[in-house]
Amino acid sequence: MTDNRETELLASVPDGLFIGGEWRAAEGGKTLRVYDPATGDVVKVIADASPEDGKAALDAAVDAFPAWAATPARERAEILRRAFDLLQERKEDFALLMTVEMGKPLAEARGEVGYGGEFLRWFSEETARVQGRYGANPEGTGRMIVSQHPVGPCFLITPWNFPLAMATRKIAPALAAGCTVVIKPAELTPLTTLAFAKLLEDAGLPKGVVNVFTTSTSGRVSEPIIRDPRLRKLSFTGSTSVGQRLLEQSAQGVLRTSMELGGNAPFVVFEDADLDKAVDGAMLAKFRNIGQACTAANRFIVQRSVADEFARRVTERVQGMKIGRGTEEGVAIGPLINQDAVDKAASLVADAVQRGAQVRTGGSEVEGTGTFYEPTVVTDVKPGSEILREEIFGPVLAIIPFDTEDDAVRIANDTEYGLVSYVFTESLSRGQRMIEKLETGMMGLNVGVVSNAAAPFGGWKMSGLGREGGAEGIHEYLQTKYTLTANPYA
Secondary structure, eight states, rough: OOHHHHHHHHHOOOOOEEETTTEEEOOGGOOEEEEOOOOOOOOOOOOOHHHHHHHHHHHHHHHHHHHHHHSHHHHHHHHHHHHHHHHHTHHHHHHHHHHHOOOHHHHHHHHHHHHHHHHHHHHHGGGGGGGEEEOTTTTSSSSEEEEEOOOOOOOOOOOOSSTHHHHHHHHHHHHHHTTOOOOOOOSSOHHHHHHHHHHHHHOOTTTSSEEEEOOSSSHHHHHHHHOOTTOOEEESSOOOOHHHHHHHHHHHTTTTEEOOOOOOEEEEETTSSSSHHHHHHHHHHHGGGGSSSTTTTEEEEEHHHHHHHHHHHHHHHHTTEEESSSSTEEEOOOOOOHHHHHHHHHHHHHHHHTTOOOOEEESSSSSSSSOBBEEEEEOOTTTTTTGGTSSOOEEEEEEEEEEHHHHHHHHHOOEEEEEEEEEOOOOOHHHHHHHHSSSEEEEEESSSSSOOOOOOOOHHHHHHHEBBBHHHGGGGEEEEOOOOOOTTOO
């Protein structure tokens, strides 16, 4: 059951589609239900978009694009800044909303509001810094002008695990660059994006610049949008398998694409590491968002001489983590997003144990209401275990011992993914070697969290294409034009 504050907050969230600056019902009046994973209760019924609704959203973005692209950069920047300020005013509402629909502890939800808001602030500052260049060509026969232009209408598809931050990380650079947007939030956690669209409306965003649809038939509604020749950019965060399908669909229109896909992050602890720092980093890298993050450490690769002590310390910390609904005081582990996630965690642990691993703590589904799984530590994980190959996306910390630095590098790179890695060592030269040897797009050296709005987020190999955040982020929504003019002195 929800309390009065939750009831009022949920009632304030729009339940329709946001198309062309108007809130409207879905074609045919179809609806879908949104659940609280901690209780299983339906918390809101919202519009369930059809392909016709998706086309209407793209129509609105296409119609709004010329005027928005021509809007002075400073005006676009001020709208993004107003959105940032409004988000700070409403941070408690957004934090509670995410906890209700996704399950993360309220303290972590507040952290996501801060992180998500930084993309609005950062790209409000980047808006006026889009630059080109001018100069003579080497032959002296003309002058070269290189200019940057918005790529056009964009389709943004966000995941369920960070409902606010994934929306702001895509919307903010698109708007800063002068692009218009259609965004589809995940069916499991759509309410935060709907509330954010209302915030953008309150910040003065012109009609049609951002359009939102929610749907239970994502592929059916999304594919016609992707194949529409008027769309010029697709940005997706989610699984690698879905990303591959979207890339195939995008090939027809030769779309610009940004893909932030799966991960299998190694967390390497060398024998010279400060174990206090390593354990602190492990708790952040593994259990942030209940382990449901693409950046979550998946494989803890620990030098054999310190593996037992590292395992003892993390086990002690994990045993002290409180499980419960994220709104409860002191809760560190909320529910997983659904029963499928619980079943996957249980299956991976069972496979590891069958192959000879040891469960130090946890290892079971929590009985009762909600989709909870105990925070778990598994040691002596053997090669070939599924838990070393698959992204866990749950609160399971799996430890693999190693002997030499070369062994650590080999194990860490033995994956098709390459999003992020974590390394703990007090040796500067070893840290530098790891920067060069580990095949990941990001790395945390003696830190357990790397995400920052001012930094380029993205991976190598099958973890994706492109970058979000940083100075690089806005360029994902810009295209380059080169113009040659005649020599003005000829």
